[in-house]
Amino acid sequence: MRNVICARCVKCGREYEAVPNLTDCACGGILDIVYDYDYIRSVLSKEKLAARRKLSMWRYRELLPVEERSPDPELRVGWSPLYEAPRLAERLGLNRLWIKDDGLNPTASLKDRASAMVVVKAREAGAEVIACSSTGNAASSLAGNAAAAGLKTYIFVPARAPKGKVAQLMSFGATVISVRGSYEDTFELSKAAIERWGWYNRNAAINPYLSEGKKTVGLEILEQLNWQVPDYVAISVGDGCTIAGLWKGLKDLYAIGFIDRLPKLISAQAAGCCPINRAVETGEPWRPMEENTLADSIAVGVPRNADKAIAAIRESGGLTVELTDAEIMDAQKLLGESCGVFGEPAGVTGTAGIKKLREQGRLPADSTVVSVVTGNGLKDVANAIAARGEPLSCPSDMERLLEAFAARGICP
Numbered sequence: 001m002r003n004v005i006c007a008r009c010v011k012c013g014r015e016y017e018a019v020p021n022l023t024d025c026a027c028g029g030i031l032d033i034v035y036d037y038d039y040i041r042s043v044l045s046k047e048k049l050a051a052r053r054k055l056s057m058w059r060y061r062e063l064l065p066v067e068e069r070s071p072d073p074e075l076r077v078g079w080s081p082l083y084e085a086p087r088l089a090e091r092l093g094l095n096r097l098w099i100k101d102d103g104l105n106p107t108a109s110l111k112d113r114a115s116a117m118v119v120v121k122a123r124e125a126g127a128e129v130i131a132c133s134s135t136g137n138a139a140s141s142l143a144g145n146a147a148a149a150g151l152k153t154y155i156f157v158p159a160r161a162p163k164g165k166v167a168q169l170m171s172f173g174a175t176v177i178s179v180r181g182s183y184e185d186t187f188e189l190s191k192a193a194i195e196r197w198g199w200y201n202r203n204a205a206i207n208p209y210l211s212e213g214k215k216t217v218g219l220e221i222l223e224q225l226n227w228q229v230p231d232y233v234a235i236s237v238g239d240g241c242t243i244a245g246l247w248k249g250l251k252d253l254y255a256i257g258f259i260d261r262l263p264k265l266i267s268a269q270a271a272g273c274c275p276i277n278r279a280v281e282t283g284e285p286w287r288p289m290e291e292n293t294l295a296d297s298i299a300v301g302v303p304r305n306a307d308k309a310i311a312a313i314r315e316s317g318g319l320t321v322e323l324t325d326a327e328i329m330d331a332q333k334l335l336g337e338s339c340g341v342f343g344e345p346a347g348v349t350g351t352a353g354i355k356k357l358r359e360q361g362r363l364p365a366d367s368t369v370v371s372v373v374t375g376n377g378l379k380d381v382a383n384a385i386a387a388r389g390e391p392l393s394c395p396s397d398m399e400r401l402l403e404a405f406a407a408r409g410i411c412p
Helices: 037-043 046-050 057-063 086-092 112-124 137-149 163-171 183-197 209-214 216-224 241-255 275-282 306-316 325-339 346-360 377-388 398-408
Strands: 004-009 031-035 082-084 096-101 129-133 152-158 175-179 232-236 264-270 319-323 368-373
Touching: 031 209, 031 241, 037 057, 057 216, 082 216, 086 096, 086 325, 086 346, 096 216, 112 129, 112 137, 112 209, 112 241, 129 137, 129 183, 137 152, 137 163, 152 163, 152 183, 163 175, 163 377, 175 183, 209 216, 209 241, 216 241, 216 368, 232 241, 232 346, 241 264, 241 306, 264 275, 264 306, 264 346, 275 306, 275 319, 319 325, 319 346, 325 346, 325 377, 346 368
Parallel strands: 096 368, 129 152, 152 175, 232 264, 232 368, 264 319
Antiparallel strands: 004 031, 082 096
């Protein structure tokens, strides 16, 4: 890989060769892929990128740690739509607002970007089996992308994982282990099993290539905005890998001269599980928290990518905000009604954060903002129905319909 220099530990600075089966540092720190930006500038330009017909995350191969001989994986991941949302911007009192709907990826979440990268690296390593722990989305994305590539998967999920996500896993042919315990319990069991059987490791705290896949959401946002940098990018945060990847992609673009400034990040976490935000706000080391939120995809009490995430938020001069479950579900309704975008609870937490920051006066009205919706609402229909209520029900009779309308206060 001519574009990659090495992998460097974010904790101790030790450097490693960027081999396909790279894991964490000997000190326990997470590794970061270091690029040769001089080389990348010599082989990639905005004009060359604009001429490409490939509308997927793989249009950015010069900025990705993959071997030249490696083929793109089977599923088309990335290049999800970026919608301008003037009606929602007006309701929130913002200058301009865009919604990046990553719930339209193949398995309906942003985590397809990481799993697509893992499939490529597993093939480069000659692996036939991939495993991970997950609250749901990483699991289904891995199972789907691996199934398309003909690779076997072992997936560990906490027993609370929504049935829609478990159904995806089963349909993709994964071997699913439902763990009676927290996400931390699930992670530890997956780690032990991976070590025992030597499976390729997709866990974000171990495999540094996951952030490199996730960073493509940032590359796409800026290209879709014609390289006009927004003031803020808002995203939901769980274990920290996604926001760290987003920041890495933005910094890559700045390093190669595609943009002349960097946006600030908005880190949105559930109030019932916000160890990363709490660390940023207090200036103290992060501490474990209980996982008390219905937004299961970000219910991570022991974040494995906390160091990278905290560094990204601080380096960007970003904002942190915590949301109650009620505020998250209100944002789901708001997005649906104003934009026609259906996001799962964790997926809309970034938008909920924008709304709350405006109400608190912490986000200036003249700001330009992008909100990343990280997962589709069909992942968790139970909570969506609970938030909106059951549909109106009546027999096939006009008089009964009028009575039902009157009972609900509906005036056609």
